[in-house]
Amino acid sequence: MLRDQRRQPADEAQQLSLLQFLKLHLPRALAYGFYLPWHFSGPILTFADFCREAERPDRLVWKPNLLLLLAWRATRLLVWMLLLQVLHHFLPVGAFLESIRSYESVPYKRLVFSMYLHGQNFMLVYVQLYGWPGLVSSIDGVELPHWPDCISRVYTYRQMWRVFDRGLASFMYSHIYIPMGGSRHGIVRQVAAVAASFAFVSIYHGDSTSVRIWAALNAFHLLLEIAACRLYEWKLKAWLSRRVSPANHQRLVAYIIGFNLAVTSCFIFVFLIGDVSALLFIVEIFKPLLLYRPWWHLFVGLLLTYFTVQLSLRYEECVEAKRKKVNKVCQKIN
Numbered sequence: 040m041l042r043d044q045r046r047q048p049a050d051e052a053q054q055l056s057l058l059q060f061l062k063l064h065l066p067r068a069l070a071y072g073f074y075l076p077w078h079f080s081g082p083i084l085t086f087a088d089f090c091r092e093a094e095r096p097d098r099l100v101w102k103p104n105l106l107l108l109l110a111w112r113a114t115r116l117l118v119w120m121l122l123l124q125v126l127h128h129f130l131p132v133g134a135f136l137e138s139i140r141s142y143e144s145v146p147y148k149r150l151v152f153s154m155y156l157h158g159q160n161f162m163l164v165y166v167q168l169y170g171w172p173g174l175v176s177s178i179d180g181v182e183l184p185h186w187p188d189c190i191s192r193v194y195t196y197r198q199m200w201r202v203f204d205r206g207l208a209s210f211m212y213s214h215i216y217i218p219m220g221g222s223r224h225g226i227v228r229q230v231a232a233v234a235a236s237f238a239f240v241s242i243y244h245g246d247s248t249s250v251r252i253w254a255a256l257n258a259f260h261l262l263l264e265i266a267a268c269r270l271y272e273w274k275l276k277a278w279l280s281r282r283v284s285p286a287n288h289q290r291l292v293a294y295i296i297g298f299n300l301a302v303t304s305c306f307i308f309v310f311l312i313g314d315v316s317a318l319l320f321i322v323e324i325f326k327p328l329l330l331y332r333p334w335w336h337l338f339v340g341l342l343l344t345y346f347t348v349q350l351s352l353r354y355e356e357c358v359e360a361k362r363k364k365v366n367k368v369c370q371k372i373n
Contacts, residue, residue: 067086067089067090068086071090074181076172076175076183077176081168081172081206082168082169082204083204085206085209085210085213085214089181092180092181093181098181100180105177108177112170112177113174116171116174119163119167119170130156132153133157133160133312136154137312137314139323140316147323148336150324151324154304159190162187165186169187173186185205187202187203187204188202191347192347192350192354193351194348196264197261197265207243211236215232215236215239216232216235216236219231220232237257238254248315249313249314249315252309252315253306256309260306279291289352293345293352294345297344297347298341300344300347305321305324324340325337
């Protein structure tokens with residue numbers, strides 16, 4: 040009897056805290072789950088980020104330049120939509136890539152051009168899927184993750200997952216990668232965290248055979264990139280700095296990354312085409328090494344990837360310099 044009497048206040052306090060919890064979080068959870076702008080096409084926004092955006096004090100304050108900003112975003116989206124329609128009607132590169140067979144000879148220039156254009160087409164589709172919901176939610180004062188950056192300047196898989204689908208990357212990082220240990224609890228837990236993250240990616244995108252293979256290739260190559268970066272920072276960076284000039288150091292790094300870019304850019308087509316036969320693109324691109332094609336085809340392709348990496352590195356340097364300059368100005372003002 041005495042034991043039951045002691046339990047009763049604790050049970051009432053627990054029930055009260057549960058009711059308070061539901062009263063506080065249930066309206067937010069319902070608003071988060073049924074928020075109309077992203078309900079149909081995304082992008083994903085974590086619950087914590089949604090609450091932070093929805094509870095900003097200035098969310099419902101009218102901004103003088105809001106109409107100008109909305110008009111600018113809508114104009115950009117309409118221009119990209121027009122370009123996307125032109126690509127669909129006059130350059131059906133997706134149909135060409137799906138028709139490639141292993142026993143057929145494929146024109147090298149047409150293959151490389153079609154792969155590049157199909158990747159840009161995929162990016163523009165996501166710009167429309169994420170751009171219009173972001174435009175509508177900005178009227179409500181909620182900023183969704185920005186639409187994908189241009190993939191022409193992306194040269195590693197780590198970058199691709201950070202700047203293409205920012206919402207999905209943030210969700211995986213916050214709810215899967217970090218809770219499973221991330222990079223701060225040893226290599227075994229990091230490998231397990233990466234594997235679990237891409238298992239979720241596979242389920243999220245439909246869990247078909249091609250999607251599983253694509254997610255597995257992503258996870259494997261991401262781990263290779265992490266290992267290569269650690270090896271570079273551990274030994275190679277200091278060793279190269281002592282033996283070559285900074286300019287040649289950057290050129291050598293760009294050569295290696297460019298070769299990596301030429302191989303890994305084929306992985307996404309397993310997902311886009313929905314068939315494992317897309318891995319034949321790697322064979323087609325590197326056929327000059329087997330003397331089936333003129334060697335200069337591969338040379339020109341790798342040279343273009345090298346230029347892409349160099350331009351991307353230069354762009355990142357300019358962005359970083361601009362950010363530091365802005366921070367200095369803000370510090371002086373404060």
